Amino acid sequence: MIDRRRLINLSVTSAALMLPSLRSLAKSFPGDLDPRGTIGRLERLPKLDLEAREDLSTDFRIFVNGDLRRKARQRSDAILKAKGLPADADLPLDQTMELFGNDPLIAVSNHTWKNNQDLMWRQLHAEFHGNADQFLTEMETADMRGPGSLELNPTMHIPDYAKHEIHMQPGGYVGDPFAGHMYHYGTNNFYTARNNQDEMHQGYANAVPLPVDGKVRRILDLGVSCGQLTVALKQRFPDADVWGLDVGGPMVRYAHMRAVDLGVDVRFAQRLAEDSKFPDGHFDIVTSYILFHEVSYPACQAIMKEAARVLRPGGVFFPMEVKMARPEPKRTAFGRFMNWFTQAGINERWYMDYMDTDYSAEIRAVGLIANDQGPTSDRLFGRHNVMGTKPT
Ligand SMILES: C[S@@+](CC[C@H](N)C(=O)[O-])C[C@H]1O[C@@H](n2cnc3c(N)ncnc32)[C@H](O)[C@@H]1O
Numbered sequence: 587m588i589d590r591r592r593l594i595n596l597s598v599t600s601a602a603l604m605l606p607s608l609r610s611l612a613k614s615f616p617g618d619l620d621p622r623g624t625i626g627r628l629e630r631l632p633k634l635d636l637e638a639r640e641d642l643s644t645d646f647r648i649f650v651n652g653d654l655r656r657k658a659r660q661r662s663d664a665i666l667k668a669k670g671l672p673a674d675a676d677l678p679l680d681q682t683m684e685l686f687g688n689d690p691l692i693a694v695s696n697h698t699w700k701n702n703q704d705l706m707w708r709q710l711h712a713e714f715h716g717n718a719d720q721f722l723t724e725m726e727t728a729d730m731r732g733p734g735s736l737e738l739n740p741t742m743h744i745p746d747y748a749k750h751e752i753h754m755q756p757g758g759y760v761g762d763p764f765a766g767h768m769y770h771y772g773t774n775n776f777y778t779a780r781n782n783q784d785e786m787h788q789g790y791a792n793a794v795p796l797p798v799d800g801k802v803r804r805i806l807d808l809g810v811s812c813g814q815l816t817v818a819l820k821q822r823f824p825d826a827d828v829w830g831l832d833v834g835g836p837m838v839r840y841a842h843m844r845a846v847d848l849g850v851d852v853r854f855a856q857r858l859a860e861d862s863k864f865p866d867g868h869f870d871i872v873t874s875y876i877l878f879h880e881v882s883y884p885a886c887q888a889i890m891k892e893a894a895r896v897l898r899p900g901g902v903f904f905p906m907e908v909k910m911a912r913p914e915p916k917r918t919a920f921g922r923f924m925n926w927f928t929q930a931g932i933n934e935r936w937y938m939d940y941m942d943t944d945y946s947a948e949i950r951a952v953g954l955i956a957n958d959q960g961p962t963s964d965r966l967f968g969r970h971n972v973m974g975t976k977p978t
Pocket residue numbers: 748759760787808809810811812813814815816831832833834837857858859860874875876877880881885
């Protein structure tokens with residue numbers, strides 16, 4: 587990821603040539619100034635103005651999803667109270683929309699969330715597309731390099747459910763060559779800059795439970811995006827053969843480039859999680875992190891079935907999801923309204939189905955032994971996560 591830094595170096599050098607006071611600066615750094623470098627593992631964005639706008643957007647998100655959301659929740663309590671309803675009333679969606687849909691404070695809270703997120707994606711999109719040759723060359727250079735490997739399947743059938751511009755990401759995961767780039771920087775904003783060194787993903791990888799006999803030779807990570815969990819799994823289990831699959835070619839391409847950059851030996855492939863192409867009983871551990879809230883219910887069932895098929899007896903399936911963590915948050919009227927807004931406003935296309943699905947039951951339905959009290963960690967939403975074990 588060297589070229590990204592060079593973009594800034596060249597522009598500083600040309601500015602230096604124009605201003606006498608800066609000429610001596612250019613002389614002392616002929617050609618290349620020191621790279622701007624990284625924030626931990628995360629490469630800095632190439633331009634200071636873009637970085638400043640992204641930082642502002644991240645800070646704004648902290649305010650919107652923190653203080654402002656709390657105020658909106660308090661307002662929802664007041665609205666319910668005024669109608670003689672308890673704060674934890676569970677009401678039908680239509681009624682929640684009537685109650686909360688026209689409230690100005692709740693509307694500001696939701697629409698600033700949406701608009702800030704939209705602006706954040708647009709800024710990243712403009713940067714990566716505005717310097718497309720540079721970023722494509724960088725990926726092409728990494729495609730054939732190791733450690734690890736990359737398998738792209740450009741003619742693969744992409745199911746319709748995977749083509750949405752999920753969370754308003756322009757082009758979604760499959761329709762933009764820079765989907766991986768955008769996802770990485772975009773989710774750093776979602777993680778409110780607490781994941782610069784993949785701390786969150788390392789926490790998830792460390793929470794993954796071991797198979798019954800403790801043996802871990804092969805691991806499969808499903809829906810990897812930019813491969814942060816996949817890399818963290820390899821670092822926790824250095825002797826294991828670690829695979830990461832994603833439906834998005836741009837996602838595994840970016841994931842591979844990043845793993846090469848980090849010197850981590852993992853194998854990324856553009857394949858469907860529900861059609862992994864691996865033999866029965868091949869893996870000791872199958873993981874996924876926040877995959878299931880972004881797929882349709884039939885796809886969820888098909889992916890669970892595939893995970894159970896490729897696990898060996900005694901192997902474990904650990905799908906890390908907000909919803910799969912127990913105890914499940916109690917359903918409230920405001921929660922139901924917010925699930926609707928997450929789906930309709932933020933374009934988390936499958937969110938309401940996801941929130942209505944009983945994942946323990948789904949895990950049991952594919953023949954695994956479900957455990958609602960799986961491992962937890964402060965990184966895992968602070969709750970126990972559902973897991974499945976293949977019967978021996
Ligand atoms: C929210 S991201 C997952 C984040 C990632 N696991 C991590 O550790 O940061 C969801 C990913 O699942 C992928 N995906 C969605 N449906 C899929 C499918 N059927 N098969 C494989 N990948 C899929 C998307 O392309 C996207 O990259």
